[in-house]
Structures are given as C-alpha cells and as structure tokens.
Amino acid sequence: MTVETDILIRQARREDLSALVAIFAADAVGGHGDTTDPEALADYARAFAAIEASPDQTLYVAECDGEVVGTFQTMVTTTLTGRGSSAMIIEAVQTRADRRGQGIGAAMIEFAIAEAKGRGIGRAALTSNAIRKDAHRFYERLGFKPSHLGFKMALK
Known part of the structure; x- marks a missing residue:
C-alpha cells in the first residue's frame, strides 16, 4: 500500500463534473444508475448547481497530481433534538478504484471532520x-460507530 502525501481537498468546480460522474458510474455496488452517457450530463449539471447554491451543502474533490481521485459531499442539518444540535452529514464518499488504499479516503473524512469541528458542529x-x-x-x-439502522424508499 502506498500512502499518498500530496492530497489536495478542495471544493468541487463545474469542470470537475465529468471526473466525478466517471467515479460514480464506475461504482458497481452503489446501484444509483450513474452513467457517463452524455445525455445524462444535464441531470448532473442541475444537481451540481443545486448543491453549489445551497448554504448547507458542499461538494468536495480530492486531487492528486492534478487529477480528481475522490469525492464526498457534506450537508449540515440542525434539529430540535439535542437542544437544537447540528450535525454534519458526510455522503457520497468515493475514491477512484485505481487509487484506493493510498490514504485518500482517510484524508477526505479527516478533512470533513475538521470542517465540522471548525464550525462548532x-x-x-x-x-x-x-x-x-x-x-x-x-x-x-x-472512529465512527454503527448506531442506527437506516431505511430508504424509492419514490419514482
């Protein structure tokens, strides 16, 4: 295993979209129906614009040697439970298959946790x-602990 030392975590830009879609489309386990078909690009562009416009969501990329090699998204949610506590939800964590085992995933999660702590979450x-x-x-x-059982329902 090679540990990557020069990992840049930064906010995703529109020009990263093709690389991000390729990472998601290559994921056979996810089952999200992601595809690199050019006809689907408009759907991804709409989603990117919605994320970019939201004050509570941020899409990130991990970059090594100028290449996008991973991604994750964060969302901040506040509930009345816990006396009005906030949580950072980390979703869509993906490392490009050919770059797994190099410390990229850990760097992305550590970055997200540092962001949450920095915001007092x-x-x-x-x-x-x-x-x-x-x-x-x-x-x-x-350091994450399994604590809840999640449920999903497809609506379309």
Whole structure:
C-alpha cells in the first residue's frame, strides 16, 4: 500500500463534473444508475448547481497530481433534538478504484471532520451501503460507530 502525501481537498468546480460522474458510474455496488452517457450530463449539471447554491451543502474533490481521485459531499442539518444540535452529514464518499488504499479516503473524512469541528458542529454522521463491509471497517477505524439502522424508499 502506498500512502499518498500530496492530497489536495478542495471544493468541487463545474469542470470537475465529468471526473466525478466517471467515479460514480464506475461504482458497481452503489446501484444509483450513474452513467457517463452524455445525455445524462444535464441531470448532473442541475444537481451540481443545486448543491453549489445551497448554504448547507458542499461538494468536495480530492486531487492528486492534478487529477480528481475522490469525492464526498457534506450537508449540515440542525434539529430540535439535542437542544437544537447540528450535525454534519458526510455522503457520497468515493475514491477512484485505481487509487484506493493510498490514504485518500482517510484524508477526505479527516478533512470533513475538521470542517465540522471548525464550525462548532458536535456530531458527524454518514451512511454506507449495507454490503460494503470493507467500508464499514474503514469508517470504524476512523472512529465512527454503527448506531442506527437506516431505511430508504424509492419514490419514482
């Protein structure tokens, strides 16, 4: 395993969109129907614009040697529970398949946690597909604890 030392985590830009879509489309486990078909680009561009316009969401990329090699998104949510506590939700964490095992995923999660702490947010949470056992071990190594059971419902 090679540990990557020059990982730049930065906010995603529109010109990163093709690289991001390629990372998601290459994920056979996710089952999100992502595709590099040029006809789908408008859907991704609309989603990117919505994320970019939201004060509570940020899309990031991990870059090594000028290449996008990973991504994740953060969302801040505030609830009345916990006396009005806020949480940073970390979602869509992906490292390009050919770059896994190089410390990129850990760098992305550590960056997200530092961002949350810097904003005074007291909790970070994420979800992971139930069949991604390696990812679960990875998140536990980083200090996350399984605590809730998630449910989803397809609406279309």
